[in-house]
Amino acid sequence: MTKHIQAIRGMHDILPERIAIWHRIEDTARQVLSGYGYAEIRTPLVEVTDLFKRSIGEVTDIVEKEMYSFEDRNGDSLSLRPEGTASCVRAAIEHGLLVQPQRLWYRGPMFRYERPQRGRYRQFHQIGVEAFGLDGPDIDLEMILLTARLWRALGLQGFRLELNSLGDPDERLAYREQLVAYLGAHADQLDADSCKRLHTNPLRVLDSKHPRTQKIVAAAPSLMDHLGEVTRGHFERIRHGLDEAGVDYLVNPRLVRGLDYYNRTVFEWITDDLGAQGTVCAGGRYDGLVEQLGGRSTPAVGFAMGLERLVELLELAGHAAEPPVDAYLVAVGERAQQAAPMLAERLRDAVPALRLMTHCGGGSFKSQFKKADRSGARYALVLGEVELERDVFGIKPLREEGEQRELGFDELAAFLG
């Protein structure tokens, strides 16, 4: 036997038995998003590597060691996208979409070379949402309310919303200096990773899980205290809106996101049901990114959610899948098998919404009925010598008690319609 070829580590097939939950999430998201006037955009999976270096940040883990980068045949460095915001911004600039406010969303696979773990894969799927050209707190609020609505529509509960403001760049810079000074004075008590970050990305030290570091961080100066009147007001308006809408949240002053481009609002929806990868949806404001990527200065807010994580939560909640078909056509005997395909076509013409599976491959009544049952169909339609003689279909309910009946074509079409 030849050696099996298997899927690449951390990249998984989504099998038919799980696809219904994916559809449910995707369909619900599309519905909710269009309810807020967001339009879908589709961008390539591959971009010039530089796009991600410039947007995500050179010193982030994603860019430093998690990208699938390669040279194409003419020597350009390309990368599989590790996230969607950069491409979305690039496309918006490239096509001049930013002359007016835009509400966009996208979905699809993202790629990061990480060690696979529950809720973390090398190919994973996100739905991302971005709004451009709007600088008020109302759009930040809209995004959060939109996600809350989505969880309701999906029947998901128990998420925790954490919220923070990172301030504007100058405020953050001033804070950063104080933070570095404080942490530097306690450098001997920090863990190794945090020590390194002290000089590359000191804000990230704030959300270190290391107990010793946490102790130091607890007494560190707070970013909140360094916000100016404007950014503070922006944040307060969002909080007020959430209060009014009855959405619970927790202000977490140590919430900083891993990507460099955020400013002001950042938020995360977190669950305790998925182990270490509990962030189900996260995002924030990134007013500087468009300009950083060569566009005209444009305010922006966005977030992304991890579909594998939502799928797993829905599975844990035991959401049953819809059966894939309504009826299963059983055809026994040479003549019936010959007649079945055309009769099935006529039925599909007569009842367009009907999901009808026709038995293929012959076999006894017994075996065909077994297949009919396994298909999940509500009805078995029966075509044998007897039915052909009388020019009728047998119809037998499979999900409830009931006798098999005989119906002519028109009666059957009316019944199934």
Add this chain to the structure above:
RNA sequence: GUGGACGUAGCUCAGUCGGUAGAGCGCAGGAUUGUGAUUCCUGUGGUCGUGGGUUCGAUCCCCAUCGUCCACCCCA
């Protein structure tokens, strides 16, 4: 990238203190020569992840490798 657990039938797992393996579910057929889901019977199932080493002999012990899972890390 670091640390740990684990890879036995399509699936979930048992087992062999080293002598090449078993259950349940599934699948196929029958009891019912035209009727599923229940019940009963029969059958089908595996180079014990892969490669090497130790041994008379390895699924079991050792090493490597690939993969899965968990935590760190990272993040959606």
